[in-house]
Amino acid sequence: EAGVTQFPSHSVIEKGQTVTLRCDPISGHDNLYWYRRVMGKEIKFLLHFVKESKQDESGMPNNRFLAERTGGTYSTLKVQPAELEDSGVYFCASSQFVGGGYGYTFGSGTRLTVV
Amino acid sequence: KQEVTQIPAALSVPEGENLVLNCSFTDSAIYNLQWFRQDPGKGLTSLLLIQSSQREQTSGRLNASLDKSSGRSTLYIAASQPGDSATYLCAAAGPGNQFYFGTGTSLTVIP
Numbered sequence: 738e739a740g741v742t743q744f745p746s747h748s749v750i751e752k753g754q755t756v757t758l759r760c761d762p763i764s765g766h767d768n769l770y771w772y773r774r775v776m777g778k779e780i781k782f783l784l785h786f787v788k789e790s791k792q793d794e795s796g797m798p799n800n801r802f803l804a805e806r807t808g809g810t811y812s813t814l815k816v817q818p819a820e821l822e823d824s825g826v827y828f829c830a831s832s833q834f835v836g837g838g839y840g841y842t843f844g845s846g847t848r849l850t851v852v
Numbered sequence: 853k854q855e856v857t858q859i860p861a862a863l864s865v866p867e868g869e870n871l872v873l874n875c876s877f878t879d880s881a882i883y884n885l886q887w888f889r890q891d892p893g894k895g896l897t898s899l900l901l902i903q904s905s906q907r908e909q910t911s912g913r914l915n916a917s918l919d920k921s922s923g924r925s926t927l928y929i930a931a932s933q934p935g936d937s938a939t940y941l942c943a944a945a946g947p948g949n950q951f952y953f954g955t956g957t958s959l960t961v962i963p
Contacts, residue, residue, distance in 0.1 A: 741895075770950070779856070780941070780953040793950065828896065835949040840886045845895035 739763065741844035743829050749850045755817040758847045762811070762831030768792075769812050770832075770841065771804060775825035783827075786812060819851045854879045854946055858954035865932055866962050873927040873957045875942035880920045883945040887916050887927050890939045890956070899940075900927070932961045 742761040750756050762769045771783040783802070784794040788809035797804070801820070806812040816823055826848050830841035855878045865871050875885070884903045888896040900909045900916040902925070908917040915928040925942055939958045943951040 743895075768949075772951075772953075779955045780943075780951075782950040782952075785950060796950070830896075840884065840898055840901040840945075841951065842898070843888070843896035848893075 741829055741831050741842050743827075743844035743847050745847060746845065747848045747850075749852060750819055752821055752851055753818045755815065756819055756849060758814045758816075758827050758849070760812045760814070760829030760844060762829070763833075763842055766831035766833050766842075767809070768832045768835055769806060770830045771812070771814055772828040772830065773825050774828070775822070780828065783814075816849075819849075821851050824849055824851045854882075854944055854952040856942060856944055856952050856954040858940075858942060858957050860957060861955065862958040862960075864960040864962060867932060867934060869932050869961075870928070870930050871932055871959070873929070873940050873942075873959070875925040875927070875954055877923045877925075877944045877952070879944075879946070880923055881947065882920065883947065883949065885916075885918050885925050886943050886945070886951070887914075887925075888941040888943065890941060896941065929959075932959075934961045934963050937961050 767788050769786040772780050774780040782796040785792045786806045789806050803815045826846045828846045830843045832841050857876045859874045886901045887899040902909045902918040913930040918925045937960050939956040941956045943953045
């Protein structure tokens with residue numbers, strides 16, 4: 738079974754530019770999550786998709802971040818325009834079910850550096 | 853709001869030693885608690901998942917315990933090896949199924 742795939746693995750962009758991160762979940766996993774870790778802080782939740790619908794987007798920091806999951810398969814996270822404080826590692830995770838007995842499978846993350 | 857704390861932030865031990873990593877959480881209403889391992893520049897690897905109704909889980913040299921009433925979990929690593937060197941993260945899943953992470957414990961096992 739292929740794991741959760743994220744790309745690019747690294748991205749360096751200038752402040753004010755736009756970047757789009759992509760996540761391919763494990764096939765058949767309806768639940769897709771985005772998290773990020775900024776320098777020195779803990780990993781924090783951004784949002785949760787169930788198929789193509791946003792179940793919870795309470796962690797999205799501001800309206801410069803836009804997440805989509807067209808067709809309920811892969812997801813993209815766009816940052817426009819990027820700011821210096823957006824630098825960090827963005828993780829995607831997927832799960833087949835939600836609830837007590839089910840954990841997540843995480844991707845390797847995208848390291849975003851805004852200069 | 854759930855807050856997860858991990859102590860110590862860093863730990864260095866000689867090879868072969870048994871060790872315990874600690875995780876505490878403020879809200880006992882969790883669905884499960886998961887321990888992850890992260891190697892430098894890599895993603896998160898799930899080690900153990902403990903459901904809220906369980907007290908512990910074991911996998912090889914790893915044993916994780918959960919005490920919801922006291923808001924604590926521990927990860928016990930037996931007979932540590934240099935390959936165990938990594939950052940260990942605990943994460944508590946709340947009712948919304950989002951995980952709340954600690955900042956991790958950086959473990960170094962010295963040969």
